[in-house]
Amino acid sequence: MLLTVSGPPGAGKSTTVATLxxxxxxEHISGGDIFRQLAAERDMTAVEFNKLAEKDDQIDRDLDRRLRTIALERDDVLLESRLAGWLAGDAADIRLWLDAPLDVRAERIAEREDKSLDVAREETRAREESEALRYEEYYNIDITDLGIYDITLNTARWSEEDVPSVLKAAVEAYDPEDDEGKFPVEGVNYDF
Incomplete structure (x- = not known):
């Protein structure tokens, strides 16, 4: 089975995917972990590395190529990244999008990264805008188009323990023989 979990920063992806x-x-493969490792290797924060990625498209392309290869060549993987659902395309059995209002996500990030709420909110907003521009420019992906996802869930509505339970029940109900409801991923330029 190939599951993808996507969503903006602070949506609760990391917390949820470990349980799933x-x-x-x-096997859990996290694009965010890989991105943060690459940033740390250059002694940069994720925000600084995002700014560099705006100028050097090879950063995103290398990461995305690696994630797409994993999605197409490996079995029994949970692929977590902002673009996981798009990159996996029709190879994904189930594509999940987790989200929460910006203020909720900023609060989670502020607590996790020990920074002020205002700083977390502004950094998160700037990061999302930067990424959305790059995804559109590089791959013709409108990250706000959630039509490819099988499930979209507002994680602010349930507890940290309940979110994985809700998704687990949905995945358990999935019948791989019935792919009539599967949305193809069209119009994406996979030119890495």
């Missing part, structure tokens, strides 16, 4: 990966015996 364990529940279904899937």
């Amino acid at each position: 990966a364990e529940a279904f015996g899937l």
